[in-house]
Amino acid sequence: MVAGRSRNPRPATGDDNSGNADVWLIVPVYNEAPVIGDVIANASHTFGNIVCVDDGSTDGSAEQIRAAQQVAPGVRLVRHPVNLGQGAAIQTGVEYARARPGARYFVTFDADGQHRVDDVEAMIERLRAEPVDIVIGTRFGGSQTLSVPFLRRIVLRSIVFLSVRNRRLGLTDAHNGLRAFNRTVADDLDLLMNGMSHATEFVGLVDRHKWRVTEQPVTILYTEYSRAKGQSLFNGVNILADGLLHARLRR
Secondary structure, three states: OOOOOOOOOOOOOOOOOOOOOOEEEEEEEOOOOOOHHHHHHHHHOOOOOEEEEEEOOOOOHHHHHHHHHOOOOOEEEEEEOOOOOHHHHHHHHHHHHHOOOOOOEEEEOOOOOOOOHHHHHHHHHHHHHOOOOEEEEEOOOOHHHHHOOHHHHHHHHHHHHHOHHHHHHOOOOOOOOOEEEEHHHHHHOOOOOOOOOHHHHHHHHHHHHOOOEEEEEOOOOOOHHHHOOOOOHHHHHHHHHHHHHHHHHHO
16 A cells, blocks of 8 residues: 555445445446356456446347346446447446446456456555556566467557557556546546547547556456457557547547
């Protein structure tokens, strides 16, 4: 804990069973019916407040989320009538969560089973104890690096190498979808890039608003299912290029 900085009080509600009633998980969902039920069930044991944004799924994801609500009443379902992209789903989820009474901390959490609840707990503890506004997960800097497939490592390293902003902020894995942030970030978050390029835009907002940022080593669970949804090197560079172009347009 940082000297002179006390923990924020944690209000208790009926939706929370772990003292994390002020935390909201934002889960963008697009055609994740095979796994979303298990992802919600696992996360809800620790975090009672979860908003799933069904981004125009056509595979029954919404039905799986509704079924999960029967055993996890703190789960909320918000639906986009058509697929808008992960950036739009995250923005919708943040807007929903920040309007809930007592919401103080927010987490973007993937729906495909790649993220671990233990890592989220560690990130939230840092937000409570340290003078930071946002904690971004990184697959690098520890034993976690070895679990990243070789080609994926090339993709991620290339994106960071090509981004002066990432290097200036000291970010090694800015396209990691696991992020935890406080109310300061949530209130000013305004993602305009609907697709995967929102990751680059997110970093741009960190830089522009001077949010205090740090990284947290996390473990990504690469299953056969999640690997099939990964980004290629070509797509990764396209994401970065789109983000740089959009940053110019926002000025």
